[in-house]
Amino acid sequence: MKDLNHYFCICNPGLETLAQNELRLLRIQGVPEVGGLAFSGTDRDVVQANLCLRTASRILQRIALFPVAGFDGFEKQCRRIKWGRFLTPSVPIDVRVTCESSRLYHEKAVQERLLHWLNEDCAVRPGEEGESSQRIYVRIVKNRCTISIDTSGDHLHRRGYRLQTAKAPLRENLAAAMVLASGWARNRPPLYDPFCGSGTILIEAALIAKRIVPGLVTERTYAFQSWPDASKYVELVTELREHWKGQIRAESQPLFFGSDRDAGAIQAAQENARRAGLTIEWQQCSFSDVSYLPDSFVLCNPPYGQRIGEDLRNLYAALGGLARSRPDLTIAWLSSDPRWQRATAMAWQKRLGFSNGGLAVQLLRNG
Template sequence: MTRPHAAFAVAAPGLAPLVADELRAIGLRPTAVEEAGVAFAAHDTGVWSANLRLRTASRVLVRLGQFRATDFRELERQARALAWETFVTADVTPRLRVTCRKSRLYHSDAVAGRVADAIAHRVGGRGGFASAAETEDEQDAGESSDAGDDALAPLIVVRFLHDECTVSVDSSGALLHRRGYRQAVGRAPLRETLAAAMLLAAGYDGSAPFVDPLCGSGTLPIEAALIARDLAPGRHRRFAFERWPNFDAARWAKLLADADTRAKPHAPSTIEGSDRDAGAIAAAAQNAVRAGVAADVRFTQRALSSLALSDEQPGWVVANPPYGKRVGESGALRDLWARLGDVLRVVAPGWRVALLGPDPALERQLRLPLSPALRTTNGGIPVRVLVGTVPADAAQDTRPA
């Protein structure tokens, strides 16, 4: 039997512990939890499963090799010894992302050229490469369509630090937040991976009602439905590993069939999203259809002040309230956050709450006992996921914000 790959699930800041928990849940054992993600060992099917089922990871890398090099001759010699034929074919042009820090080899394009030559020497082909900027992982393209051919071309990640070179192959293709359903978006779309992180940090498991009163294009309710039904988030997209030379389509089909068998036929409890914007509600409904959860989520156009919760047992209220940074917005934003707190104190005693908050001054307007469950970034802005329970007597709190 072949040796397992040394793999690494890349995570946004603060999300690595959630990724580690997810890996354990799908039967993969983390070997190290770092700020940038989680290391683990897995054979091919384990790497495929991680891509298919992880909700909070950004991408999954396979470590191809690590070595020391202080000159280009040593770099090319070591790079030629790597098993490129496992991941790259002669008929494709790989994309290379190279970073060099505190190393004698500091010119990233020159390093990329030598690595590309080593790949061509090993697998054949014309050589050459396409550059892949490191900032790609930070860009939050609103659309979440299927990975195109460019995203599925092999991405090789080369990192030099203190003359130590680490070479990895991306197995994901498009970032994992691109589930394939979010083609209609609102003004400030929330990444699917961050939405899932909010839900998991709040302890959401689908067993009780869920409401998002500021749902925009529906990412939070749709991710809630995927969790509630145990639907694999990557079920309707493609991955870079599907182009690896050793890819086994029959084994992959079995993994997909197993995921479908494990899924519940419907959400155990109600899932609702509402927004005052009719366009956002229409987009949310379209996205739910593409995600396969249209029957599990009810979207309603209504103002925040008209929020009404079900008579079932207390559940979860999860939302991403606006926190724009433009001049002149501060007063309106404070009013909105204060109104959200007022509404929740009246209609949601005993309900669990999770909100994405960027600013303690705004968070104080809620007058709710929420505390940070995790810290991360959203669109480059530091944010906290605030979690707590609305007190049973919260409606009696009439103090001014």
């Protein structure tokens, strides 16, 4: 049997079940924990997870777990770790420390000690501001220390297609979570987003429809590709990318249609879809100006603010009016405040809850 490593999939609170389902499709058993999902697997499994997970933020490899009461014990355990498997002098490091309810409570002191020891043992240096670096995570909770190393590198929501953004863009992994939780992917009917912004929701839906995994959108790199034993990971990335290219659906995709009243947003959406290699129809118009809407599924992230103005009240009233006048439509939307739900004068079912930019939001659906 192949040696198994221990990993942790970080995801936004509320997305654990979706990420767990994604892991299950890769034949990986994820166990929910605070902040994400723990799983055991091979090198191949961690490459698969990085390439394929749509709702994850990043994947860590857990490299040490031990009780700790002071700096002497912490140093002793840290020096036992085979850092040479992960660190190389040419790649700077970024040490991130969290301490809770422990004798070692000074996070900055823990960080400085570990940086000093790693510089002595591995000749590595801390990264400068904005410099690409290998992240190391130290978490000390109730005198138990977990040390993990990042396998992903850049945040996994950064697929590479979104160079143009509109105001308050929704992260790609959150947009994918909306698509998966909405129920649209079950039958994949035509999909419409009347507040499309830079197009993220529709682009993520189109990627799901065509079975294009995130790691195929662009030739991004991962942290494990800069490890001393990078060659085996490079081979796995190449092999698995070829495998997933063979899984792309060749048949014509369902119709995707997005509109927004902002001309800059439509231009950004067009450029982003082009970079992702997708065909999506875009139109500059207000929600109230959409004159014809065929039988379809509406999925959107309407504008919201802390203050209820008349314009927003009318917008949500129009959304509720559409749902009542067109019972043939399935409508799912992201709500940040019960006041918006009341403004629609409709009853909605909660499909998902998560945090978007520090704001608690819910995905609601009619029926």
